[in-house]
Amino acid sequence: MNWYVVYTKSKWEKKVAEQLQKRGIECYCPLITQMRQWSDRKKKVEVPLFNSYVFVQLAESDRNSVFDTVGVVRYLFWLGKPAIVRDEEINVIKKWLNSADTIDVAVASYQIGDSIQLESGPFSAQTATIQDMTNTHYVLVLESMGCVLKMKIKS
Template sequence: MNWYVVYTKPKWEKKVAEQLLKSGIECYCPIITQVRQWTDRKKKVQVPLFNSYVFVQLQEAQRNLVFQSSGVVRYLFWLGKPAIVKDEEISVIKKWLEGADGNDVLVESIKIGDTIQLESGPFSKQKAIVQEINKTHYVLVLESLGCVLKMKKKDTF
């Protein structure tokens, strides 16, 4: 069975994942915890890692079953075909989320546009393009996974 990417209505990711699970469809909606600032308080909230995306695992012939859930808009396509996500890529996301708080990244003497290979952590051996460098963090593009990674500089912890 393949993993596909379902595009949802904005802010419907968790609801869609819940509906799909109730329908018996294997799905994965990666969730992260963020601190949100309001005028009177700060609060930790759980938000999807990817806005408007939920991963579903099912047979090609069963792909239309996801449309029984309200909030599902369409499948994500790549080169005219439904985008397929490899099991290894889903595993990398899960592994990264499990250890996201404890990962230190040390990057020295690099510049924007450089291609680097990550040496440790859940994305080890992945190649990344340096998109942004500032005082507190680095922004890296992981082309093989189709995502952007924002990592704190080690001296900002």
């Protein structure tokens, strides 16, 4: 069975994943913990790593069954076909999220548009293109995984 990417309504990722699991569909919604600040307090909240995306593992013949779930919009397509995510890529994401280590990557000597080979961490041996850089973050495009990562630069 393949992993497919389901596009959801905005801010519905966790609800869709919960509903899919209740229906017996194998799904994965990677979550990260972030500190959010309101006017009166700070709070740690779990937010999806990929906005509006939930990964589902289904047989090709069962792909339409996800549309019975409220909040599912469509499948993500790549080159005219439903995007398929390999098991290894899902495992890399899980390994990265479960890792207690924070990885430093220096991007000061790079420029936007440069193609780099990641040498360490959960995305090692992946080729990425630098899409954007700021003083605190950089954005990498992992074309082989079909995703964009926003990484914080440690000071």
